[in-house]
Amino acid sequence: MRFLASVLVCAAVCAQAPNWRQSFTGLLNRPPGTLSVRDLQMLESQMALAGQYCVGLTPGDYEANRALVRQMTAYLATVQVAAQDAPMKTSLRRLSRSLAAFPCAYALPPGQQRAPEAAPVPPPVPGEAPFAKTAPPLDDVPPADQDTAKDLRERYAVDASHAANAWKNAEEIRRNLAAKGMSLNAQTTASVDHLQLFLDEAAEALQAHKWDDARSSLEAVEAATQKVAKAVGN
Amino acid sequence: MKYLLLACLAAATLGAQETSEQRQAKHHFDLAAIRAAANFRSADSIDARLRQDGAVLHPRLSVLRMRIEAALSEAQFEMDQHDYPATEDALTRADALLDRLAKEIGGY
Numbered sequence: 239m240r241f242l243a244s245v246l247v248c249a250a251v252c253a254q255a256p257n258w259r260q261s262f263t264g265l266l267n268r269p270p271g272t273l274s275v276r277d278l279q280m281l282e283s284q285m286a287l288a289g290q291y292c293v294g295l296t297p298g299d300y301e302a303n304r305a306l307v308r309q310m311t312a313y314l315a316t317v318q319v320a321a322q323d324a325p326m327k328t329s330l331r332r333l334s335r336s337l338a339a340f341p342c343a344y345a346l347p348p349g350q351q352r353a354p355e356a357a358p359v360p361p362p363v364p365g366e367a368p369f370a371k372t373a374p375p376l377d378d379v380p381p382a383d384q385d386t387a388k389d390l391r392e393r394y395a396v397d398a399s400h401a402a403n404a405w406k407n408a409e410e411i412r413r414n415l416a417a418k419g420m421s422l423n424a425q426t427t428a429s430v431d432h433l434q435l436f437l438d439e440a441a442e443a444l445q446a447h448k449w450d451d452a453r454s455s456l457e458a459v460e461a462a463t464q465k466v467a468k469a470v471g472n
Numbered sequence: 473m474k475y476l477l478l479a480c481l482a483a484a485t486l487g488a489q490e491t492s493e494q495r496q497a498k499h500h501f502d503l504a505a506i507r508a509a510a511n512f513r514s515a516d517s518i519d520a521r522l523r524q525d526g527a528v529l530h531p532r533l534s535v536l537r538m539r540i541e542a543a544l545s546e547a548q549f550e551m552d553q554h555d556y557p558a559t560e561d562a563l564t565r566a567d568a569l570l571d572r573l574a575k576e577i578g579g580y
Binding site (some may be wrong): 280283419420421422423424425427428431432435439 | 517524580
């Protein structure tokens with residue numbers, strides 16, 4: 239019975255470890271142009287998980303794994319040549335670093351212990367909100383509309399400043415959650431993204447002297463700000 | 473000369489109508505894209521958590537996500553072609569698919 243239990247535990251451990259090999263061979267069979275950031279991230283997380291199970295491997299196992307890692311390194315080099323966008327390049331760099339120190343391929347010398355995990359880096363302070371805090375300058379406003387334009391520009395500035403506060407709070411919470419592998423709920427995320435959209439639309443409408451459109455866009459900004467503030471605080 | 477003036481006027485009116493349609497389509501597209509991005513981020517977060525436990529999202533959700541991306545791409549294409557009714561059709565489809573995804577993952 240004890241033997242059966244130990245066999246089952248061993249089978250469970252061994253079943254998780256080879257996943258990364260399957261992923262490697264799966265990726266190697268795909269044309270380099272079809273790879274996405276998501277694929278690379280998935281591979282990276284699988285490698286991180288697999289590292290825990292790669293203990294007690296024989297030198298032959300290590301050699302076989304190193305051969306696979308070398309193939310993957312060469313393959314990623316071809317992907318890197320084709321990669322155009324920044325997120326893809328960043329993921330490729332991270333994956334290359336992980337490959338170079340992959341514990342399933344490169345065993346530590348006997349007696350040497352793994353370096354302790356680095357202390358978690360505190361999340362960086364959120365930057366500035368990605369929208370203008372002041373209304374755009376307006377040209378050739380007819381005298382009859384001067385007051386309306388002035389009111390709307392002031393309203394824009396007030397709304398943008400409230401929106402910036404809400405955006406900053408949301409961004410800080412988003413970063414803290416991301417550090418724990420979590421995210422803001424979809425409703426709040428969308429409302430945060432709406433702030434920029436509605437403020438940009440308001441600015442465009444003001445520049446086009448479409449006062450009613452500008453007013454309704456600013457109302458939308460106020461509603462979105464309220465939604466965000468309700469979730470993340472003022 | 474009179475006809476030329478009329479034609480210019482008609483073209484100007486048509487141009488103005490198109491601008492308004494274009495603006496509406498762009499607004500609708502932006503809203504749908506923002507909603508899609510928010511729900512995709514939620515789905516990614518759920519997926520990452522599930523993967524830690526050795527599980528994955530149901531393939532139906534991945535298919536749904538791809539269909540939303542396809543509908544949005546189609547809307548973008550139609551908008552670039554200035555075919556606004558077709559843009560609206562694609563966006564309506566994207567909205568309906570987003571409703572389904574949001575219902576499945578408890579999103580928005």
